[in-house]
Amino acid sequence: MMSDVKIDGSVIIVTGASSGIGAAIARLAHVRGMKVVLAARRADLLAELCASLPGAIAVPTDVTSSDAVRALIDRTLAEFGRVDVLVNNAGQGLHLPVIDVDLDDVRAVFELNVLAPLALMKAVTPVMRAGGGGAIVNISSGSTRRVLPGVGPYAATKSALNTLSEVARAELANDNITVSLVVPGVTKTAFHDVLRAGSADVANAPKCSPEQVAEAVLGVIESGAAEVVVSPVDQRLS
Numbered sequence: 001m002m003s004d005v006k007i008d009g010s011v012i013i014v015t016g017a018s019s020g021i022g023a024a025i026a027r028l029a030h031v032r033g034m035k036v037v038l039a040a041r042r043a044d045l046l047a048e049l050c051a052s053l054p055g056a057i058a059v060p061t062d063v064t065s066s067d068a069v070r071a072l073i074d075r076t077l078a079e080f081g082r083v084d085v086l087v088n089n090a091g092q093g094l095h096l097p098v099i100d101v102d103l104d105d106v107r108a109v110f111e112l113n114v115l116a117p118l119a120l121m122k123a124v125t126p127v128m129r130a131g132g133g134g135a136i137v138n139i140s141s142g143s144t145r146r147v148l149p150g151v152g153p154y155a156a157t158k159s160a161l162n163t164l165s166e167v168a169r170a171e172l173a174n175d176n177i178t179v180s181l182v183v184p185g186v187t188k189t190a191f192h193d194v195l196r197a198g199s200a201d202v203a204n205a206p207k208c209s210p211e212q213v214a215e216a217v218l219g220v221i222e223s224g225a226a227e228v229v230v231s232p233v234d235q236r237l238s
Contacts, residue, residue, distance in 0.1 A: 011085070021213045025213070063090050094109045097150055106153045138179070139182050180227065208232045
């Protein structure tokens with residue numbers, strides 16, 4: 001399915017936009033002429049980024065709150081009148097063996113990594129339908145493509161997101177809404193410093209840059225491709 005979304009002038013919501021991959025997506029989208037809506041919990045970092053992106057708006061948002069999600073969509077519509085692109089990037093890691101994990105931690109990460117993107121997809125779909133179409137990009141994880149001891153519960157949340165994305169892509173095709181996955185490997189961000197629980201030694205792991213992932217996101221918005229994998233091994237998109 002090809003995308004009809006044109007980058008220049010489109011309105012994009014980026015969650016988890018205060019740092020790392022989200023901030024890189026927001027910066028590149030701004031450079032490419034998109035109208036950027038920044039959503040994240042850390043209002044101070046969000047405001048700092050917003051100040052560097054003229055025309056962007058910052059909406060402090062806890063994406064696990066249904067009221068906050070509704071407020072995010074309402075503010076976007078009030079400012080720009082439409083939503084063309086949603087990038088579900090907000091998420092958190094959990095690195096513990098399956099038998100050692102605390103189920104409350106799993107529930108919290110599942111809510112952030114799966115239920116929040118689903119809620120946002122549900123919230124933007126009527127708006128995109130009314131506007132004639134759009135693009136949704138969900139940020140997955142390379143951990144869903146390998147068996148990696150210690151990341152089972154986290155990978156399970158991202159695997160659930162993968163399936164939701166694939167099914168939503170089929171269901172929304174007739175509405176001219178593309179749903180795509182971007183699947184990065186280990187990325188050079190603070191992600192592994194703020195895990196929900198556990199730890200991961202990725203110091204010597206080959207890494208993608210946030211800018212690589214951002215390029216993949218912008219590319220998939222234009223192409224409408226079902227999936228793009230960002231490889232940390234050879235620093236190319238594969």
